[in-house]
């Protein structure tokens with residue numbers, strides 16, 4: 001697993017104005033979304049992301065709070081769909097575009113989870129170092145509310161979370177970095193979740209955090225009695241009892257940008 005920053009010089013291959021324009025377009029789109037949903041949302045394509053990261057790299061930080069590189073935060077990408085009379089075609093993962101955005105992750109395993117019932121909860125899960133996983137999550141059937149909780153000790157946003165609706169319809173993907181506990185609830189029956197992970201499954205390093213710990217304040221939209229859970233997921237520790245598995249490094253990590261996605 002690696003999240004590498006490419007050499008700065010190699011990225012400054014277009015005039016600054018190009019990247020400023022790209023970032024400006026991106027921000028306009030973000031504001032339009034904020035107006036509609038009442039939230040500041042990051043919804044952008046991989047190509048947008050790459051262009052914006054060039055702008056950031058040229059020293060122009062923007063109000064989105066997103067910074068590229070090692071300090072990867074949860075973010076959403078929406079792959080382009082090419083529709084035609086037959087249906088559609090979509091590049092659902094393109095390493096080169098993520099790398100162009102400064103996010104270089106070696107995904108080593110693809111997972112596919114089918115949940116029969118609406119309100120199936122899976123989580124909150126994470127693997128500890130050296131098998132910590134970045135996850136790139138998408139939905140090909142149905143819909144989920146996806147949740148990422150910051151469990152990096154020392155993080156200014158420790159214990160706080162972001163959530164996003166991910167569905168076969170909205171075609172969004174969420175990147176959940178290592179250092180975050182990940183969970184989801186299905187919003188429809190017969191939901192299929194596919195995700196890439198950057199480290200092999202390591203049962204001895206597979207850990208959990210109690211999904212409905214009141215200290216997390218996650219609005220799952222369902223009472224515990226109506227949620228479908230594995231026995232394992234009913235018994236994870238609460239945040240206050242969680243050992244320190246991840247450390248926040250202020251030199252290279254970023255706090256969570258709250259309300260950054262919706």
Ligand SMILES: Cc1cn([C@H]2C[C@H](O)[C@@H](COP(=O)(O)OP(=O)(O)O[C@H]3O[C@@H](C)C(=O)[C@@H](O)[C@H]3O)O2)c(=O)[nH]c1=O
Nearest residue numbers: 111113122123124125126135182183184200201230232
């Ligand atoms: C996660 C995983 C499980 N398994 C096995 C173990 C077990 O027999 C069966 C079901 O495992 P679980 O109950 O842990 O599956 P599940 O609750 O779906 O776990 C997943 O939840 C989501 C929220 C995540 O973020 C994932 O990383 C993963 O932890 O599949 C694998 O073989 N490989 C894997 O990578």
